[in-house]
Amino acid sequence: MPSQPVASSSTTRKRKRPQQHQYSVSYSEVHEVDHEGRLREVIVIEDTPPPPSTLSPALTASTTTNGGYSMSHQPPIFNAPIRTRARAAAEAQLVSSASSSVMAAPAPKKRKRDPDGGSLLGSSKKVQTNKYPNGSNAIPPLTTKSWASGSGAATDDTSKGPPSCDDKEGHYIIVPDDIIYRRYRTVRLLGQGTFGKVVEAVDTTNNSRVAIKIIRAIPKYRDASKIEVRVLQKLKEKDPTNKHKCIHLLHWFDHRNHICLVSELLGMCVYDFLKENDFQPFPRRHIQDFARQLLDSVAFLHDLRLVHTDLKPENILLVHNSYRAIQYAVPNKVGQRMQKKRILNNTEIRLIDFGSATFEEEYHSTVVSTRHYRASEIILGLGWSYPCDAFSLGCILVEFFTGVALFQTHDNLEHLAMMEMVMGKMPDRFSRSGARSKPDFFKEGNKLDWPKPKATRQSKRDVRATRGLQELIPPDDEINIQFLDLVRRLLAFDPTQRATVREALNHPYFDLDIPMDDFR
Known part of the structure; x- marks a missing residue:
């Protein structure tokens, strides 16, 4: 049974009554809150003979006993007998669709899967190769309408029930200004992989920017993400000051069947910096800095009897994206030529993606x-x-x-x-x-x-x-x-x-x- 409708303002519409022996159909649009707390509209159809024409306009308005929002619609006059409920419902759908001014969120584009497979929660082709960027390479803000705050339900016509917040593959549909877990306001999609999606969001409790890894609502990915949570909690417990430069888990929760992992918002991954720098090598001083940090991070994991198993440039994030451009001489057959190169201002990094990390004594x-x-x-x-x-x-x-x-x-x-x-x-x-x-x-x-x-x-x-x-x-x-x-x-x-x-x-x-x- 539907839950108690939510009271709101009501308006009425009245049309000329049909001649004697004609019948009308009344449609009531009622706003209700279902058992999951989502706001939706329900159309109530009443195909009964019209009341006497002596009724006043005030009495001909469709009303609800609980004060819910309702509106009467009078269909065109037909010389046929009483229409079926199916026909009446179809006409109501047309009327509702024509009057609705809210756009539905478009269906998400299908993403190609990585043929090589890779790790369960990290290695895959990305919609956007930045994982937690705070630079300029992220996917532009989306233009679709937001879901209702905190619910993930669309604000468009929902005569067929609220749409799912997931696409066909179990990925969470990302829209700007969606409120996740009554705390995090989404800003933009940063990347997508086999495991799920990563979004930039604002923590409304302190107005800070964070990255949220939203795992696909599929059992095997949910199970693997719980292992990742366990690993990240262990890392934070053993290194609370983050001396060893592994990503720190700030918060995790289950939102609409999606495990969500919240971490600090960092810069682009090292692979993306290489790509944007035309795959020019890093300066040897920077390679030494990277090598020292990476070896220390992995040594810390090994001391905890953990094997990362998916080390790659995509899983190494820069803390800061800023750089300076230089020109330097490159020798060639005719002498030398000048070449432009981006040089990082800061080589601090973080090791991420522990979705495939494995304890030595486990499977x-x-x-x-x-x-x-x-x-x-x-x-x-x-x-x-x-x-x-x-x-x-x-x-x-x-x-x-x-x-x-x-x-x-x-x-x-x-x-x-x-x-x-x-x-x-x-x-x-x-x-x-x-x-x-x-x-x-x-x-x-x-x-x-x-x-x-x-x-x-x-x-x-x-x-x-x-x-x-x-x-x-x-x-x-x-x-x-x-x-x-x-x-x-x-x-x-x-x-x-x-x-x-x-x-x-x-x-x-x-x-x-x-x-x-x-x-x-």
Whole structure:
């Protein structure tokens, strides 16, 4: 049964009565509040013979016993018998639609999914690659009408009941000025991934800007988000002052079947800065700053027996986006040319997205990490632990130095072939283990079986074009020599031979004093 209507102002309309033997239909639009607290309109149809024509206009108005809003509509005159309720309802719908001045929110565009999968709550194609930006790269404010404050229900005609606040894929429909959890006012959509959406919002209790990660209303994503909440609470408990620069969870709650995680609003992700800077490498001083912070953050996780499993530039956020533009000379065949480059004013970062973080003693998924940063032992199905994070960090640091991803592939065997081009042949012990686990990838003598007869020409060209570490990082001065050695230790094929992040933090590379004006 409908709940008690809400009292509001009422108006009446009266039309000329039809001739004798004609019938009329009365429509009452009543504002009601349902059991979930949402305001909606209900149309009441009464197809009864008209009252005597002697009634006064005041008495012919449709009324409700509870003082609810109502309005009478007189349909056109027909010479037919009494119409059915279905026909009357259809006419009422037309009248209501014509008189409504409120636009309904448009259906959300379908988003393409990441074919590679990646982590459950982070790695996917984004509508907008900024995750928590406070810069100028965010998606422009939406123009659709807001939902009713605090409810998520649309303010348009709701004769068929309030529309869902979700799209077909379980994503929360974002509109500006929506009030979430009676506290957070949405400002704009910042990004979207497999896990859900991230929005910028204002905390109305203190007028501060925050980022809210709104998880899709699908059981597997909700369950995974609860694991992420558990991890984030642990990080905040163990590092209340955020010395180790992991994102801090400010608040979390369940809003209309969506788990919502509130954090500080930060700058764009490092990948976006690279992209907007035409994929030019970072200055070597900045790479050193980033490396020190990242290794410390991941070492902190490992001390808590946590493996991040999805380290990549998209999951590293700048605290501030500000930069200065410089011009510097680049040597070429005819001498040199001047090139513009953006230089960050502040290199402070935060590590984010713990949706795939796993405690060492708990269940380990077979495949983790986003493809380009996936360690060799994961590809070969040999199990994984803390060293897979070290491998991902090695890939990231090389990307900071060159501007582009180290391994650009979507095929496992091709990926392993590229690794051999970069790091040299697999050690015998590791290749023997790999051959037992993935015999299709190896030939006689435990050698990588590349190229396969079915390999495409493009694939073969891509592998041949992959450069070795020493070519990517030419050891022409002490800075590059030490950086190359650090990266080589992080990218070791065999995880048992790979440097731990704690060992990497003590590498001589971090004792070097790199000049601030070193922009190469």
